Amino acid sequence: MEKRDIPYLNLEDTPVYKKNEEILEVLFAEELTAVAGNFIFCENGMDFIENMLDLADKFKWRKIYCWEPELQELLSEYEFPFYKTDKDFEMAEVGITLCEALIARNGSIMVSNQHAAGRRLSIFPHHHIVIARTGQLVMDLKDAFELIKAKYGNQIPSMISTITGPSRTADIEKTLVLGAHGPKELFVFLVDDFS
Numbered sequence: 001m002e003k004r005d006i007p008y009l010n011l012e013d014t015p016v017y018k019k020n021e022e023i024l025e026v027l028f029a030e031e032l033t034a035v036a037g038n039f040i041f042c043e044n045g046m047d048f049i050e051n052m053l054d055l056a057d058k059f060k061w062r063k064i065y066c067w068e069p070e071l072q073e074l075l076s077e078y079e080f081p082f083y084k085t086d087k088d089f090e091m092a093e094v095g096i097t098l099c100e101a102l103i104a105r106n107g108s109i110m111v112s113n114q115h116a117a118g119r120r121l122s123i124f125p126h127h128h129i130v131i132a133r134t135g136q137l138v139m140d141l142k143d144a145f146e147l148i149k150a151k152y153g154n155q156i157p158s159m160i161s162t163i164t165g166p167s168r169t170a171d172i173e174k175t176l177v178l179g180a181h182g183p184k185e186l187f188v189f190l191v192d193d194f195s
Helices: 022-034 045-059 069-077 143-151
Strands: 037-044 064-066 093-100 099-103 108-112 126-132 161-162 187-189
Touching: 022 037, 022 045, 022 108, 037 108, 045 099, 045 187, 064 069, 069 161, 099 143, 108 126, 108 187
Parallel strands: 037 187, 064 093, 093 126, 126 187
Antiparallel strands: 099 108, 108 161
């Protein structure tokens, strides 16, 4: 048997990703947009509500659902109409949820079942709106898991998942279809300060 040199001596020391020089918000926005998501930066709660009003008008939304007490308080403060319960949920057009983290490297959103929205609100309505704070924006998946560990300690949520763009499939004749098994539109609001 002939002995050969190892062809890639430093392969394990080579970084998987190239070094990022961009601001995290910019990288996240670029990556989210690349997978057909929509990114909206808001300076405060009023800015968020103004953007929500524009979207609701543009898409003619009437059935907007929000089960997160913190977000309900904000929406109520500005008298933005929404459903607090799952009444007529089969008619839901929009689900507004929080998230655990935004992952800049690939434009993904980390969610869990620990929020009041549970699992349904991010999957069933045709439009999913995610609200995140700037402190939830991280570079990589490992950083997102660090946020989860810091927040929940030993009580890790039973469901942790990542969302990368609207739902999609290319099962039929290799034609890409958005919204096949879930939301066809995804909006991520990065809010600097809710007050």
